[in-house]
Amino acid sequence: MEQVQFYHALKVVKHVCIGCTHCMNICPTAAIRVKDGTAQIDNNACVDCGECLKTCPVNAIIVEQDDFSKIFKFKNRVALIPTVLLSQFPEDVSIAQIYAVIKQLGFTHIQEVDETVPILVNQTKEYMHKNHQDKPFISGFCPAIVRLIQVKFPALVSNIIHLKQVIDITAMYCREKLQDKNTQADDIGIFYITPCAAKIAAIKSPVGDEKTFIDGVINMDFIYNKVLLNIKNNKLDHKLIEEPNILQKKSIEWTLTGGEANQYDGRCLAIDEIHNVIEVLEKLEDEELTEVDFLELRACDNSCTGGVLVTENRFLAIEKLRNLAKNNKPNIHNKSSQEINKHESYLIQNINIGKIEPRSIISLDKDIMVAMSKMQKINRIMKVLPGIDCGACGAPRCQALATDIVQGQAKMNQCVFMQKLLTKEGLISPKESFEISEQTWGKNRFDKNEYK
Ligand code: SF4
Ligand code: SF4
Known part of the structure; x- marks a missing residue:
């Protein structure tokens, strides 16, 4: 069966990329190669964790978002707000002001994404009780982790809890609520304000669900800048200010590390940052980690407060959300x-x-049989390659180059050590060796004027 490509929100802007390899070396799934002097992302391997974007020194990796004007295609325009957005602003900016500016920008309804957390918590408890033989359960909260498990730990896919996440439950709720009030389905546009690229990818190509209830995604840094600018310039329309909805503590803290793990009984672990998650998943796969009931796994350092589209320092954002959870008095009968x-x-x-x-x-x-034969070829190639993982061939590690060679996507002579040997043996000329390097690093890389 032909593999369906994942949608990806992260794109390399080729003319900005300087081919420095920082992204290639940090990518946890070895999805990046440098070819013709620029980074190229393999769509089948990328999990949209955003590590490459965070490390790029020249901002050559961007997150594509929907055009904001798309919201005006709908009469009813709902902004789905994750609580992490509220932690981005200075203390003197109130939630009521934030919501008022979002409405001023064109949204007709505000809905807190995390309001349906209590429903998901109860359903997850029931799910774990009913399917107790599938322990340990892995949360499906973080789309980058779900994709990581799909591509790198396929044997663990069945451990993922097969329930919708709050973002989808809340979107489904909004749609149902508005339709209940006689609003036409086509007149409802639901837009999620995202702190990361993985959520965009999950909405554009949902995993486990055929359709999404969300019509578009707006990047959080875009909304943050708009809101702050309007408030700072006294452009806030005070008529739009309303008493905001106050969420329960577990809803406010849901996106923080431990937000899910703290809700369940048994041995529940909360792990954030994708390389830490990989370490734990490897242990789980090798059966070195047993007797665990629930794993909360998030790709970003400090969960959603560390998302690539989040502006505030993550530790200050966490402090604000914890204070909000502590000081707010939700009225569950509202x-x-x-x-x-x-x-x-x-x-x-x-x-x-x-x-x-x-x-x-x-x-x-x-x-x-073919796979086994290819594996033997990789092992043979690995005996010849230098094994120093220098990246000069345009692949992050010698193992990655060996795999690319066997898959017909690279040649042995891309290795600079091989080039030296082949030149010494007279099998390729110095000119040919130089041209091979140009194919990896681009012609400009070797242009002396570039260094002036
Ligand atoms: S988003 Fe993550 S997985 Fe995808 S290319 Fe970047 S670092 Fe690799
Ligand atoms: S980090 Fe990657 S995308 Fe950014 S300049 Fe270096 S090679 Fe290009």
């Missing part, structure tokens, strides 16, 4: 809670997702 209760059974009926398919990038061939 109008908004009553409205959710009204739709709860519909949400629960539709909370399950379909099968999550593994998408192994390490499987060398569908035919097991």
